Amino acid sequence: MTSEVxxxxxxKEVVLHVEGLKKYFPIRRGVFQRHVGDVKAVDxxxxxxxxxxxxxxxxxxxxxxxxxxxxxxxxxxxxxxxxLFQGRDLAKLSGSEMRSTRKHIQMIFQDPYASLNPRMSVxxxxxxxxxxxxxxxxxxxxxxxxxxxLELVGLNPEFMRRYPHEFSGGQRQRIGLARALxxxxxxxxxxxPISALDVSIQAQVVNLLxxxxxxxxxxxxxxxxxxxxxxxxxxxxxxxxLGKIVELADRETLYNRxxxxxxxxxxxxxxxxxxxxxxxxxxxxxxxxxxxxxxxxKGCNFSTRCRKxxxxxxxxxxxxxxxxxxHFCACHxxxxxx
Amino acid sequence: MxxxxxxxTSEHLLEVKDLTTRFDIEGGQVYAVNxxxxxxxxxxxxxxxxxxxxxxxxxxxxIMRLIPIPPGRIxxxxxxxxxxxxxxxxxxxxxxxRGKDISMIFQDPMTSWNPVLTIGFQIMEAxxxxxxxxxxxxxxxxxxxLELVGVPEPSLRVDDYPHQFSGGMRQRAMIALALxxxxxVLIADEPTxxxxxxxxxxxxxxxxxxxxxxGMAVIWITHDLGVVAGLADRVNVMYAGRIVETGPIxxxxxNPRHPYTVGLLGSLPSIGExxxxxxxxxxxxxxxxxxxxxGCAFAPRCNYRTERCWNETPELEEVSPxxxxxxxxxxxxxxxx
Numbered sequence: 001m002t003s004e005v006x007x008x009x010x011x012k013e014v015v016l017h018v019e020g021l022k023k024y025f026p027i028r029r030g031v032f033q034r035h036v037g038d039v040k041a042v043d044x045x046x047x048x049x050x051x052x053x054x055x056x057x058x059x060x061x062x063x064x065x066x067x068x069x070x071x072x073x074x075x076x077x078x079x080x081x082x083x084l085f086q087g088r089d090l091a092k093l094s095g096s097e098m099r100s101t102r103k104h105i106q107m108i109f110q111d112p113y114a115s116l117n118p119r120m121s122v123x124x125x126x127x128x129x130x131x132x133x134x135x136x137x138x139x140x141x142x143x144x145x146x147x148x149x150l151e152l153v154g155l156n157p158e159f160m161r162r163y164p165h166e167f168s169g170g171q172r173q174r175i176g177l178a179r180a181l182x183x184x185x186x187x188x189x190x191x192x193p194i195s196a197l198d199v200s201i202q203a204q205v206v207n208l209l210x211x212x213x214x215x216x217x218x219x220x221x222x223x224x225x226x227x228x229x230x231x232x233x234x235x236x237x238x239x240x241x242l243g244k245i246v247e248l249a250d251r252e253t254l255y256n257r258x259x260x261x262x263x264x265x266x267x268x269x270x271x272x273x274x275x276x277x278x279x280x281x282x283x284x285x286x287x288x289x290x291x292x293x294x295x296x297x298k299g300c301n302f303s304t305r306c307r308k309x310x311x312x313x314x315x316x317x318x319x320x321x322x323x324x325x326x327h328f329c330a331c332h333x334x335x336x337x338x
Numbered sequence: 339m340x341x342x343x344x345x346x347t348s349e350h351l352l353e354v355k356d357l358t359t360r361f362d363i364e365g366g367q368v369y370a371v372n373x374x375x376x377x378x379x380x381x382x383x384x385x386x387x388x389x390x391x392x393x394x395x396x397x398x399x400x401i402m403r404l405i406p407i408p409p410g411r412i413x414x415x416x417x418x419x420x421x422x423x424x425x426x427x428x429x430x431x432x433x434x435x436r437g438k439d440i441s442m443i444f445q446d447p448m449t450s451w452n453p454v455l456t457i458g459f460q461i462m463e464a465x466x467x468x469x470x471x472x473x474x475x476x477x478x479x480x481x482x483x484l485e486l487v488g489v490p491e492p493s494l495r496v497d498d499y500p501h502q503f504s505g506g507m508r509q510r511a512m513i514a515l516a517l518x519x520x521x522x523v524l525i526a527d528e529p530t531x532x533x534x535x536x537x538x539x540x541x542x543x544x545x546x547x548x549x550x551x552x553g554m555a556v557i558w559i560t561h562d563l564g565v566v567a568g569l570a571d572r573v574n575v576m577y578a579g580r581i582v583e584t585g586p587i588x589x590x591x592x593n594p595r596h597p598y599t600v601g602l603l604g605s606l607p608s609i610g611e612x613x614x615x616x617x618x619x620x621x622x623x624x625x626x627x628x629x630x631x632x633g634c635a636f637a638p639r640c641n642y643r644t645e646r647c648w649n650e651t652p653e654l655e656e657v658s659p660x661x662x663x664x665x666x667x668x669x670x671x672x673x674x675x
Binding site: 060061168170171198199200201202203204206207210225227228229231232265266268269270271272273274275276277278279281283285286288289290 | 389390490504506507534535536537538539540542543561562563564565567568569587588591601602603604605606607608616617618619620621623624
C-alpha cells in the first residue's frame with residue numbers, strides 16, 4: 001500500500017492516516033432550534049497508526065478522545081478532515097461502502113454492560129457480524145466459528161447459549177472482543193476497554209489484548225485515561241487536551257522526556273504504587289478546571305492553566321509540529337525541528 | 339506504629355471489633371462484611387484497599403450506621419469511638435456524632451449534594467445543627483471553609499447551586515462540608531474515583547494538607563493502590579468481606595505476605611518496566627458472597643493454596659511488627675520480582 005505520508009522507514013506501513021479531523025456538535029437554542037454555537041469535541045486532530053502497533057490516545061474526560069475514535073469509524077459523521085484507511089477516505093464513503101469497510105475496522109467499548117444486547121445469546125452476539133457480512137453461510141459453520149472465537153478470547157465455547165447477564169464484567173469484555181475479532185479486522189479501536197473493570201481483571205484483559213495482537217497481527221488504537229496502563233500497552237502515545245493532540249511520541253520518550261507542559265503535569269499527577277517514591281515526589285499541580293469545549297480559550301487551549309504561559313500563548317494558537325524525529329508537540333515554548 | 343495489636347483496649351480513637359454486616363436477598367443472604375477488626379489512632383491516615391464487592395464501602399457505611407435496614411443488618415460487632423459503642427447508640431445519639439465527630443465524603447460528588455439547595459445553605463445547615471451557630475456566623479464560616487478547600491471567590495460561590503460547580507469543585511465543597519464541624523475522623527469513600535487524574539492529585543493534596551493542619555484521622559477507601567501509597571500510614575487490604583492483610587504502608591508494598599496483595603501489586607504496570615513485559619494477572623473472579631465460602635475465600639484463585647486452605651479459614655497473624663496477614667502459607671509468600 002502506498003500513502004501520501006512521508007515515512008521514516010520502509011517497514012512502517014501506515015494503516016490509518018488521520019488528518020485535520022474535526023467533529024463539532026451543534027448547540028441549538030430556542031423555538032426554531034437556531035444554531036448558536038458548536039461544542040468543538042475534536043478540533044483538528046492528525047496522526048498515523050502503523051501496522052502492528054498500538055497507538056495510545058490519552059487525555060482527561062471531555063478531551064475528545066472517545067469522539068475521535070467514534071468519528072474514525074463513522075459512528076459520528078466527521079465535520080471536516082480526512083481518515084485514510086488502506087488508501088480510502090472513510091469520511092467520504094457511502095453507507096454501504098462504509099459497512100463493508102467496517103469488516104476491517106472494529107471497535108470495543110468501555111461499558112461491557114451496555115455494549116451487549118441483553119436479549120441475544122452469546123452465539124447470536126458474536127455470530128451477528130458473520131451473518132451481516134455473509135461470512136459463514138450455514139448455521140453449523142457459524143456455530144463452529146463462534147466456538148473458535150470464544151476459545152481465542154479465553155471463554156468456554158459451551159457458554160455460547162448463555163446470555164450477557166450470566167457473565168461478569170471481565171467475561172463480557174471478552175465477548176465484546178470476540179465479536180470484534182469475528183471478521184478478522186486489521187484495526188481495532190479500543191475505547192477504554194478496561195476502565196470499568198477491577199484491577200485484577202484489568203490485567204487479564206490487557207494480557208489477552210497483547211496476546212491476540214501478537215497472534216493475529218492486529219493494530220490497536222487504544223483510548224484510555226489510565227496513563228500507566230497506556231504506557232504498558234502502547235508503542236506510541238498521543239496526549240489530547242480539549243479536542244486537540246498536544247503531544248505525540250513513542251512511549252519511552254513521552255513518559256521520560258515529555259515536552260508539553262500539559263503532558264508533564266498529567267504524568268506527574270499519576271500516583272505511583274510505591275510509598276517511598278510517593279513521599280519524595282514533587283507534583284506539578286494544574287490549577288483550575290478544563291475550559292468548556294464550546295468556548296475554548298483564545299490562543300493555546302492550555303494557556304489558561306499553564307504555569308509556563310508567555311504572552312504569545314494567549315494570542316496565537318501553536319501548531320502541531322515535529323520537534324524531534326517522531327516526536328510531535330504543539331507548544332510555542334518548544335522549538336520545532338531544524 | 340508503637341501500638342500494633344489488632345484488638346486492644348480503648349486508648350484508640352476508633353476501634354472496630356468483629357464487625358459483621360449482612361444483606362438479606364431473595365433466597366439467601368449476602369455476606370458483605372465478615373468480621374472486620376482494626377483500630378485507628380488520632381491523626382492517623384488509614385487506607386482501605388480492595389476490589390468492588392470486597393465490603394470496603396459497606397464496612398464504612400456500617401460504622402456510620404448508614405446501612406439501609408432492611409435489607410441490611412449489622413449482625414454483630416462493636417465500633418467504639420471515644421469509649422462509646424456506636425452500634426448501641428439510639429438514632430438520635432448517632433445523629434449527633436454523624437457529620438460532627440465522624441464525617442464522610444462519597445465517591446460521586448454529583449449525587450451527594452441536594453440539587454435544589456445552595457452549597458452554602460447545605461454547609462450552614464450542618465453548622466447550625468451541630469455547632470449551634472446562628473445564620474450570620476454560619477454563613478461567614480461556610481465562606482471560610484470554602485476558602486480553606488480552595489474554592490475560588492468563596493464569598494460569591496457560596497450562593498451557587500451544586501450544578502454550577504464542576505466535578506472537582508463539588509468534591510472540594512463536599513470536603514468543606516465534611517470538615518465543617520472539625521471532625522476527629524474523616525471517612526473518604528473513593529472520593530477521587532469519579533475525577534480525572536489531575537483533579538485527583540489536587541484533592542489528594544488537599545486532604546493531606548488539611549489532615550496535617552487539623553490533626554484529624556482519615557480512613558481512605560479506594561481500589562487504587564497508587565493513591566493509597568501517597569497518603570496512608572497504614573493499609574488494610576480487604577477481600578471477600580475480610581481484612582486479609584494489614585500493616586504499615588511500606589511493609590505492605592515492599593514485603594506483602596498475602597497472595598492477594600502480591601497479585602494486586604503484580605497486576606499494576608510499573609514505572610521501570612521494560613517493553614514486552616507481561617502483567618501478572620490473578621486468575622478467576624472475586625466470589626459473589628452469596629453464601630460464605632468455606633475455608634479461605636481466596637483459595638480458588640491462589641497460587642499458594644494447599645489442601646488446608648479449602649477447609650480452614652486463616653486468621654490474621656503477625657508476620658513482622660505491626661504487619662498481619664491471614665494466610666496459611668504466609669511464610670512462603672513473597673513479592674514478585
